[in-house]
Structures are given as C-alpha cells and as structure tokens.
Amino acid sequence: MIGLLLTVALTVMITTHNFRFIKPLPFVSIDYLGCVLWSLVMIEFIWFFNYGEYYNWLNAPEMQAAAIMFILTLCLCIGRMLNIRHAYIAPEAWKYKRLWQLLVLFAFVEFMGSTPKVLQTAFTGGVLHFGTFTTNVLNFVEWTAALAGCLFCLVWIKVFKLKYTQLLTVGVASLAAYPVLMYLLIMPGLNIEALYLPVFMRSFGNAIFFTTLTIYLEEAMPFAHFFMGLTMAGIIRNGPIATLCSGLYSFALRHQIADNIGRGLPYDMTGIMSISIRQLYGYTCFVAIGVLIVFLLWDVQPVRSTLKKMPTWNFVGRMMKKKEKKVANS
Incomplete structure (x- = not known):
C-alpha cells in the first residue's frame, strides 16, 4: 500500500505542473478540532467492534469505557458542529x-x-x-x-x-x-x-x-x-x-x-x-x-435528466476571491 501511494505521488509530481491560478490561502477557516473529534469518534467506534469479540463485548470494563467515551465524543462533535461558524461538517450538509x-x-x-x-x-x-x-x-x-x-x-x-x-x-x-x-x-x-x-x-x-x-x-x-x-x-x-x-x-x-x-x-x-x-x-x-x-x-x-457539470477551478477561484473581498471589506 505504501508503495502504491508513493507511486501515485510520484506520478502527480512528474505529470503535472506546479501552477496556481490564485495565491495560496491559509487554512484559517478549517475546524481542526472538529476534524480531531470526528476522527476520535471513528477510532472509538472501530475499536469497540473490532475488539468486542475478544473482550466479550460489554462484559469487560474496557468495552464499557469505550462505549462511554464514544457517546461523550459524539456529543462533543454534535455540540461543536451546532455552535461554531465554520464547522468541520456544517449542519446544513445533513439536511x-x-x-x-x-x-x-x-x-x-x-x-x-x-x-x-x-x-x-x-x-x-x-x-x-x-x-x-x-x-x-x-x-x-x-x-x-x-x-x-x-x-x-x-x-x-x-x-x-x-x-x-x-x-x-x-x-x-x-x-x-x-x-x-x-x-x-x-x-x-x-x-x-x-x-x-x-x-x-x-x-x-x-x-x-x-x-x-x-x-x-x-x-x-x-x-x-x-x-x-x-x-x-x-x-x-x-x-x-x-x-x-x-x-x-x-x-x-x-x-x-x-x-x-x-x-x-x-x-x-x-x-x-x-x-x-x-x-x-x-x-x-x-x-x-x-x-x-x-x-x-x-x-x-x-x-436531473443529465449529469450536471462540476465547476472549473477557475470558477472556484473567482468565488473564493469574492468571499475574500467580502471578508476584507467587513
């Protein structure tokens, strides 16, 4: 797997140009804490069902602690998603x-x-x-x-x-x-x-x-x-x-x-x-x-009857510039 991933990275480096249509933007609006919390939710869920048979499910204190930690972390994810401006997964995306x-x-x-x-x-x-x-x-x-x-x-x-x-x-x-x-x-x-x-x-x-x-x-x-x-x-x-x-x-x-x-x-x-x-x-x-x-x-x-077209990166860049100007003016 590591070899395949390195092959993909090498292919991108060789076959593409290092061209930017807009200046690099800092990742200031990314909810890094939300990313960590959602990752913890996945890890806890996977751990619970991966080792459930080994620990005999909820009969073991390790499994009980993992279940409680999963519920608490999920509540933190949902609470943070509903109470911050730029959530890692926006509430509107679930609707x-x-x-x-x-x-x-x-x-x-x-x-x-x-x-x-x-x-x-x-x-x-x-x-x-x-x-x-x-x-x-x-x-x-x-x-x-x-x-x-x-x-x-x-x-x-x-x-x-x-x-x-x-x-x-x-x-x-x-x-x-x-x-x-x-x-x-x-x-x-x-x-x-x-x-x-x-x-x-x-x-x-x-x-x-x-x-x-x-x-x-x-x-x-x-x-x-x-x-x-x-x-x-x-x-x-x-x-x-x-x-x-x-x-x-x-x-x-x-x-x-x-x-x-x-x-x-x-x-x-x-x-x-x-x-x-x-x-x-x-x-x-x-x-x-x-x-x-x-x-x-x-x-x-x-x-729809026909597939919609994905927006071009030039269009995405113009939209990002407009948002950047609005933020700067406000």
Whole structure:
C-alpha cells in the first residue's frame, strides 16, 4: 500500500505542473478540532467492534469505557458542529433529502462487503485449509473485477448515456449474486477456482455501487457541501460500518457453531463450521435479495435528466476571491 501511494505521488509530481491560478490561502477557516473529534469518534467506534469479540463485548470494563467515551465524543462533535461558524461538517450538509438514502446505501454495500472478511476467511482457512499465499490469488480476481466495474460504469454513462441510477440495480444484482453463489458452493474439498466467479461478482458490484453513489452524491449536493458529503460517506465507508458488520458476523458465527454443536449434529468440527458458514450466507442471501427486489420495484429517479457539470477551478477561484473581498471589506 505504501508503495502504491508513493507511486501515485510520484506520478502527480512528474505529470503535472506546479501552477496556481490564485495565491495560496491559509487554512484559517478549517475546524481542526472538529476534524480531531470526528476522527476520535471513528477510532472509538472501530475499536469497540473490532475488539468486542475478544473482550466479550460489554462484559469487560474496557468495552464499557469505550462505549462511554464514544457517546461523550459524539456529543462533543454534535455540540461543536451546532455552535461554531465554520464547522468541520456544517449542519446544513445533513439536511439534504437524498443524503440519508445514499448513506444507507453506502452502509448496505459495507454490510455486503463484510461477509468475505469473516465468512469467506473462515471458510477458506477453517474448512478448506488454504494458506495465505493461496488465498492471495483471490486479490487479483478482486482487482480485475474492480477495473471491469469502473469501465462498465464509464461505458454505461459516457458511451451509451443510460440512466446512471439504474446502475445501482445492476450493482445490487451483482452483490446479491455473491452470497447466493457462496451458499451453493460451500462444501469441504472445494477447489479455489470455484471461488473466482463469486469473488468477481462481489468486487464488480462494489465498483459499480461506489462509483454510482459518488456520482449521485455529487448530483444531490452543491459544490459547497459536496466534500462534506464525501466525508460523511467516508465515515461509513472507511471502517466503522465494515467493522460493525464484521464484529456482528464474528459473534453470529461463534453463536451458530455453538448452537450446532449443542444440537448434536453428526459431523466433525470441519463439517459443523461448514454448516454454520452456509447458514449465515443464507441469511445474507435473504437481505441481498430483499434489497434487490426493492430496487426492481422502486425505480430511483435521478435528480436531473443529465449529469450536471462540476465547476472549473477557475470558477472556484473567482468565488473564493469574492468571499475574500467580502471578508476584507467587513
């Protein structure tokens, strides 16, 4: 990851000119304390659900302290947001009608993406006994599927100029195909090649969903609040919801294995684990297919018939100059 990030930074340094259309402006209006508080909220939330299974959730004093700290920090974030002029996330940015729908959809994608972190890893490691080097082959499948999903979005929107909101239905269908295929494939002695298709479908659907939702977010919010909307989506995407779902899946898997052992099923530990993983994939199938049916019956209408244009940086620079003059005159 560090190598890839350095490659991106080097590419920017080589292929772009150090050109400024306006003079550098100091970051005087950024709420740094608000940034720290929102970051602490994310860290505390991630820590709670990441170590919940290890500490046996609220039975441990460490988890109780983490829950109290999360509530207090969140209250500080909300209070500061409502009582200062330039909040890190402005209160007006939370009032857009379609924003909460988008955040729910982002959470759904993270829920579907958390299944391989627990169930697929438990299946490949605990049932199939694949090593790390073997399972890394699936990462190349995910990478290929992500590129295919992005190119599919490009062709859908730019070449064929179809409704970009219908891409969400295609993404949901692809995401729903993953737990269905895994439910049908789970068995001891499965070849790793059989996992290529479900992994490809999941990563393909993720790429379509995240690309389309980001476009839809840009359509639903003006430029002034768009990056705040990205921050809200990032709060869901970059850790908290995925950690929440992974923690719940880990707890559900442990509970399901204990329940199957208690029922006295005539299987060894590998068979019981395989049955438990299949049961949880079955529950995930119900959720995914239910959401797919909702999308098929409810055609989400776009904000406008054509995509709006992002403002050019020259326009943004002129707007910033006008605001700077107003502040200087006042």
